[in-house]
Amino acid sequence: MRPDASNHLRRATGNFVLLRADSLRLLLPQQDVGAAEYIERQPRPTDVPNLFEYGEGDGLRHVIALSEQMRALATFPGGRFVITKLAADDAELSFAWNEVRVLIDADFERHALPAAMQVPGAPIEAYVERDGELVLCTTAAHVISYAAATMG
Amino acid sequence: MEFELTQPIDGPQSHVEAVSDEPRAPARLLEYKRGCFVAFPAHATIGLIDSPTVVAVPGAPYYCLGLMAWQGRQLPLLDLNTLLRAYPEKDAPPTGHVLVLAYQSAPGQPLQYGAVCAPWLVRMIEVADSQQCELPADSDLWPWVSLACFDYEGHAVPVLDTSRIFGSPQ
Numbered sequence: 001m002r003p004d005a006s007n008h009l010r011r012a013t014g015n016f017v018l019l020r021a022d023s024l025r026l027l028l029p030q031q032d033v034g035a036a037e038y039i040e041r042q043p044r045p046t047d048v049p050n051l052f053e054y055g056e057g058d059g060l061r062h063v064i065a066l067s068e069q070m071r072a073l074a075t076f077p078g079g080r081f082v083i084t085k086l087a088a089d090d091a092e093l094s095f096a097w098n099e100v101r102v103l104i105d106a107d108f109e110r111h112a113l114p115a116a117m118q119v120p121g122a123p124i125e126a127y128v129e130r131d132g133e134l135v136l137c138t139t140a141a142h143v144i145s146y147a148a149a150t151m152g
Numbered sequence: 153m154e155f156e157l158t159q160p161i162d163g164p165q166s167h168v169e170a171v172s173d174e175p176r177a178p179a180r181l182l183e184y185k186r187g188c189f190v191a192f193p194a195h196a197t198i199g200l201i202d203s204p205t206v207v208a209v210p211g212a213p214y215y216c217l218g219l220m221a222w223q224g225r226q227l228p229l230l231d232l233n234t235l236l237r238a239y240p241e242k243d244a245p246p247t248g249h250v251l252v253l254a255y256q257s258a259p260g261q262p263l264q265y266g267a268v269c270a271p272w273l274v275r276m277i278e279v280a281d282s283q284q285c286e287l288p289a290d291s292d293l294w295p296w297v298s299l300a301c302f303d304y305e306g307h308a309v310p311v312l313d314t315s316r317i318f319g320s321p322q
Contacts, residue, residue, distance in 0.1 A: 070210035114228040115320045122211030134207045
């Protein structure tokens with residue numbers, strides 16, 4: 001455990017999307033997040049563990065529901081009624097959320113994680129505070145790769 | 153609910169009463185697991201908080217429970233038992249009290265703060281040089297995270313370096 005005084009502040013400005021999966025609150029750049037789609041029925045399990053599907057034909061989506069540790073859940077939880085597609089490079093996956101909120105021209109104080117929590121390659125590098133809640137800063141690439149690592 | 157630790161919790165206690173003239177230093181004793189103790193320099197212990205709200209941070213080290221709010225800051229909350237054992241205890245008690253600690257990442261740097269789980273006893277004791285002993289052998293991390301070690305009622309109690317446990321994981 002090497003001491004590191006990098007708990008500095010920076011500003012995060014621009015357009016973001018706040019995504020909530022139960023107690024997990026994520027802040028992603030708006031360009032990483034596709035349009036939100038409300039779902040009326042619970043997605044169906046697939047042959048791939050922790051992966052669900054929703055819709056039919058051309059509208060078929062493969063969907064992941066995240067835990068508060070950002071792992072793909074084996075059972076689709078109640079309350080996840082919005083899905084969004086996350087895109088990074090050539091990877092693309094849909095995720096189910098309790099809440100999706102677009103934040104235009106937002107301006108946050110971005111706090112680096114304390115040194116004890118900084119792990120190279122980890123999906124979360126910083127956090128912001130919004131309306132008294134902690135929101136974790138990440139990217140679509142991190143969410144996809146971290147969640148995909150927990151799929152069968 | 154927060155208890156400031158400017159006063160000893162259970163009153164000063166000494167394990168060297170027979171050597172009454174020997175200089176003693178105050179230390180905060182933490183029972184981090186039933187029957188297992190560590191100590192911190194008294195000046196590094198800031199407060200005891202009851203059941204704080206903890207926000208999990210995906211990808212953080214396995215022994216880090218998350219971030220907890222304290223006096224306008226967000227502090228990392230570490231589980232020492234998991235850190236020292238290198239894996240989580242199956243029947244670990246739920247997060248109850250946590251001990252807020254201060255540290256400096258380097259001399260002259262501003263104080264920073266972190267917290268550790270305090271599931272059992274936390275109290276102030278006094279320690280004399282004659283109590284010095286070898287580190288326990290039940291974790292490879294003791295030499296890295298300890299400043300010293302003393303005997304307390306038959307237990308080897310490492311004195312932890314807060315700047316090491318709250319530094320970057322290696």
